[in-house]
Amino acid sequence: MLTRRKLLRSALAISATTALERAFGAHHPSIQVRVVPGTSVAPIPQNFVGLGYEMSSVAQPGLLSSLNAPNIQLVRNLGREGVVRVGGIVADFTSYSDTGTAAAEPKRTVITRACLQQLRGFLDAVGWTAIWSVNFGRGTLEQALVEVRAVKEALGDRLLAIELGNEVENYGRGAEPLRKPPYVFAEFRAEYDRWRSAILTADPRLSFAAPDTAGSVEWVEQIAADARGDVQLLTTHYYRGGQKQATLDQLMSPDPGLTAKLERLHRASMRSGVPWRMCETNSFFGGGRPGLSDTFAASLWTLDYMLLLAQSGCAGVNIETGFNQLGFLSSYSPIRNDKRRAMHSRSELLRNACIRNGQKCEFRRLSSPLWSGSQTGVLLRSRTGTQHPVRCTDQQDLGPADAYLTVGRAPS
Numbered sequence: 001m002l003t004r005r006k007l008l009r010s011a012l013a014i015s016a017t018t019a020l021e022r023a024f025g026a027h028h029p030s031i032q033v034r035v036v037p038g039t040s041v042a043p044i045p046q047n048f049v050g051l052g053y054e055m056s057s058v059a060q061p062g063l064l065s066s067l068n069a070p071n072i073q074l075v076r077n078l079g080r081e082g083v084v085r086v087g088g089i090v091a092d093f094t095s096y097s098d099t100g101t102a103a104a105e106p107k108r109t110v111i112t113r114a115c116l117q118q119l120r121g122f123l124d125a126v127g128w129t130a131i132w133s134v135n136f137g138r139g140t141l142e143q144a145l146v147e148v149r150a151v152k153e154a155l156g157d158r159l160l161a162i163e164l165g166n167e168v169e170n171y172g173r174g175a176e177p178l179r180k181p182p183y184v185f186a187e188f189r190a191e192y193d194r195w196r197s198a199i200l201t202a203d204p205r206l207s208f209a210a211p212d213t214a215g216s217v218e219w220v221e222q223i224a225a226d227a228r229g230d231v232q233l234l235t236t237h238y239y240r241g242g243q244k245q246a247t248l249d250q251l252m253s254p255d256p257g258l259t260a261k262l263e264r265l266h267r268a269s270m271r272s273g274v275p276w277r278m279c280e281t282n283s284f285f286g287g288g289r290p291g292l293s294d295t296f297a298a299s300l301w302t303l304d305y306m307l308l309l310a311q312s313g314c315a316g317v318n319i320e321t322g323f324n325q326l327g328f329l330s331s332y333s334p335i336r337n338d339k340r341r342a343m344h345s346r347s348e349l350l351r352n353a354c355i356r357n358g359q360k361c362e363f364r365r366l367s368s369p370l371w372s373g374s375q376t377g378v379l380l381r382s383r384t385g386t387q388h389p390v391r392c393t394d395q396q397d398l399g400p401a402d403a404y405l406t407v408g409r410a411p412s
Helices: 006-022 055-057 069-078 089-093 113-126 141-158 185-200 217-225 248-252 260-273 296-311 347-352
Strands: 030-035 039-042 049-054 085-087 094-096 103-105 106-113 131-132 159-164 210-214 233-242 277-286 317-320 335-337 342-344 362-363 371-373 385-389 404-408
Touching: 006 131, 006 385, 030 296, 030 385, 049 069, 049 089, 049 277, 055 085, 069 113, 085 159, 085 277, 085 317, 089 094, 089 106, 089 296, 103 335, 113 131, 113 141, 131 141, 141 159, 141 185, 159 185, 159 233, 159 385, 210 217, 217 260, 217 277, 217 362, 233 248, 233 260, 248 296, 248 317, 248 371, 260 277, 260 296, 296 317, 342 385, 371 404
Parallel strands: 030 404, 049 085, 049 317, 085 131, 094 106, 131 159, 159 210, 210 233, 233 277, 277 317
Antiparallel strands: 039 362, 103 106, 335 342, 385 404
16 A cells, blocks of 8 residues: 555655656656545645744845745745745744834844735735734733734735734743743633733634644643634644754654644544644754755655645645744745745645645545545546646756556445
């Protein structure tokens, strides 16, 4: 049986062979994958694909801007619909100033109305929406009310949801805790209810994403269990590990705890009727591991991981990118920007993991968990008969390698 992991390793082997054959002028290789249609597992929302940015990215002039044509095109390539999540650790070091001077510093970011208008232009250009994180860690409710009003005025219907804080279960931890330890869920829930109620009094049209944990499934389960229409999207984060101990074997091997975590998130979502989103994620936290997080292997890991999320009923995923909380460009970024131009990195392979523009799709449990269309079997266009081509590698970086899916009958 061909599993996702076997396909992953095969693709790595194919890429190596492709590089050698291209050097000697040979034809690129192909593999045969027999796909047996199975039972539909979960629908894939049109805005499943997303990118995640630290709040400081919004204050960068010309970055998330309607004038950044290369970046706009790369994001458009990912899909007609998607979600930009703006937050991260920097969100709890951010203030809003209507007419002040913007600043994009990790520990002192300032967002202005001009920054928000620039972001709105970018969202209009790519056709995506945004999740916006408010400074719940160090800010005040009064400051949040001013900020949320400005965000809603600027983003309008491009605002998908408001988040309160970032990785909130960690607020009572560390050398400089943001709350008096121990900070437990009941305390967070009481604060969340008070802030949300005040924000909705000012604008009852807003939706909320919560709890935005670093990894705590328990907090997600708890807020889902007592959700009373006050949470529209369940959110949490995931990284394969820390960048200091990162290895290729980690990416090529299953995370022993991930499947159970995803099953619990799926159950919490199904029982509560509230969709869940992996709103911040990538290979290794701390900006990724140079020489690993920026390689083809990491691209394949991302593809495999996104398929696993789709199989687990996840409503969407925000792949973290750009400048991180430490102030440098993360090596795991699928789309990079050096302040002058957007640069192609892993976006082509990431695009191949995405739902194609505007097509309604559902995920099917197959002998290999690949994408399939809701009406016509596999998602990709037919070349001849029942064979459907799938691009396995990033053709710009490594050259083409094709796989052919042969659709067979379901077992009786």
